[in-house]
Amino acid sequence: MSAISFKNINRLAIPAIIAGIAEPLISLTDIAIIGNVDKNPIEALAAAGIVGSFLSAIIWIVAQTKTAISSIVSQHLGANRLHAVKTLIPQAIYFNLLFSIVIYATTAFFAEAIFSAYNAEGLILSYSEEYYQIRALGYPLTLVTFAIFGVFRGLQNTLWAMKCSITGALVNVVLDFLLVYGVEDYIPAMHLQGAAYASLAAQTTMLVMALWFFFKKTPFHLKLSFNINPQLKGLLLMAANLFVRTAALNFAIYLANAYATGYGKNYIAAQSILMNIWLFFSFFIDGYANAGNAIGGRLLGARDYNSLWELSKKISKYSVFIAFILMGICALFYNEIGLIFNKEESVLVLFSSVFWLVLLMQPVNAIAFMFDGIFKGLGEAKYLRNLLLAATFLGFTPALLIADHFGMKLYAIWIAFFVWMLIRSSALVIQFRRKYLKKEI
Template sequence: MPSTNSITPRNILSLAIPAIIAGIAEPLISLTDVAVIGNMKDNAVEGLLAVGLVGSFLSAIIWTLAQTKTSISSIVSNALGSNQLNRIHSLIPQVIWINITLGILIYLVTAPLATWIFTLYNAKGTTLNLSISYYQVRALGFPLTLSAFAIFGVFRGIQNTSWAMIASISGAIVNVILDYTLVYGIDSLIPAYGVMGAAYASLAAQIVMLIIALYFLYQKTPFRLHQLTWKPHPKLRKHIILTANFFLRTVAINVAIFLSYRYASGYGDEYGATHAILMNIWLFFSFFIDGFASAGNAIGGKLLGSKNVQGLKYLGKTTTTYGIIVALILITICGLFYKTIGHQFTDNETVFELFLSTFWIVLIMQPINAVAFVFDGIFKGWGEASYLRNLLFGLTAFVFIPALLILDYVNFQLNAIWVAFGLWMLGRAAILAIKFHLKIKTMQN
């Protein structure tokens, strides 16, 4: 094997495994909410749909603005690879404070518009009321989550994903404990808050994650949040441009997710509730596999900074292989416990039957997702934001939407949504893999 300048499976796994654990913490919080609420005695279907709709909107905003994590990680890892880390000290607090400000502004703008927002998702009656109440509390966490994500990006850029893992898993544990306590209540001690209990649990988890992230920032890195200078750092413009392009890329993703929820809710509450379960499982799997994309992001940016072509080839091959292996393991486990998984999320017979008839599509997508996510992560580390933006817009406009419209027309219903997602991911995987190999060939010449 050609020299890769010390890039080994151990290097990759030491970043990927903590990143997997950190990455699944957020969808694990959502999955816990779905599982707990789906088994409530009253309004379980409406509550499940409400949490799914709010989760979709929250994810749309958080993923879009959390692209600051990706751009700052790219800048930090490139600076690390070129031995210029000392030149970006003042950039970090500027990025974090920008995220905090954005989080506050978004809450102030969206909270009063909650009724209008969730009406767009086809929410009605009890589902709409629950969605509004749930969102009003969950949205308080915007500045907390966005600032934590920026700090996680710094950690990834300096080739450490363990600190983000500790923060994320701590938040997830807090959420699970409080979910069961506040949703169902404890006789004579704590009343059952239902859907709102899940909202309070999630907010508490976000507070815990930020506190732990700040601890590691101050104890383990040279960067300080309070050392803010008002003169913009020279690389702040690059950060904003990267973030803007990653922002637009994520808008394209969220258009697809929004349309999926709108169509699913339009088929009926049971269809919308089933889609909420499937989407949360899909996101959980995605973040699980995305740990290898995080490793590709961190190492890829560093290797590009040091112009290590052989290392990049090895990184692409190895992270893709690991991602596919994990995807196959997930498929096997879920195949063995197919019906059991459905029962964990709902007692409603209609929702359960819809789940069984659609979940297989989610499963067979996973190896394709693995390839797409890994190369997406590497391209992020390279700072190829505009290319990723254009790719996602193209695939959403010319693959996902036409497939959804055609399959919906022939009455595929939930299957229409998930086949459209499968074709969308197949396009991402194929195009990014080809682009990666062409870029490596160009660098060699």
């Protein structure tokens, strides 16, 4: 079967979509449930949104080893040289574990200072710190799981990660209801803390399942060799470039949340809903990017550049199609969507006034995410790093500052994101055509 057939692409993309939306679905569930509590719902929603954004920022940065692992494994699979990376996998996984413990220790200690930098104060700051101290315990669980998922994707299998992610999401949803609201005479209502413990339980479930698939279904093991694999340097260098890239990405998200918090509690509550929906869409479309990552790395390993170009065209069409479907569904239920997350009229008015702009971006996002995935599979981490730095500091930041100067508030934030995505998508398409379209074997 052709590596770029519709069936083969969707064999990877559809499970990757389901697996990919599990993580933002956990955050969306937290926000929907927390935003509807009786006690201080706006402050609780704002805190969950701020902490969720920070957690995503940290996880995206340090989980780039997943992408690096996937790229290296898929390239070695295409070249029929998997034996060369057998000692690399446990070294990369243990690196993720140690790194995540360091991240937890440093950020948990400075939690109050971190969320003060988001302009949080008073009850929102108190809630944010309380919620984060529990959620941060999940760093080692999530980062080891992600590293294992990178192995699965490199082996051209996204089904195992999907099964882990679905189970984790279900555990989270059930425990969210039980722990946040409580069960009379049995479980006390735990408010924000309940949502945090539900997330921890979901992350633990996913790790246990991922380890089972890793040992039972892959040719790899966790026996650590102290002879450093020659590929480890390349993997860490690729991951380091992706760290910087993702740090730039998350600087944009941090800046957006900091400005929204500065506008007032209703603005950051609305921004929390908008951002989490945007992230949900991005993970949804990212399923095809993951397929591009896995297949692209394999085709590069086999030096099949013609198929690589065909792959980019096909996945672009599928990604944009998915984006239009998401836009249509949200347009149909435009006013109802906000009510899922919050019932406060002041928040819903702000949400509805800007949501159309988030929807309008989706086809542009689809192209950017798709080529981003292919470039990761090709090991083009340095170019991705430079592009994100340029898009963030020469596109997003000036656009936000200018629009904010004219008092556009939430519009300023989302116009800046639109500019950001336009730069990313157009630059990736141009670079791919220039470098790979006419490349000879």
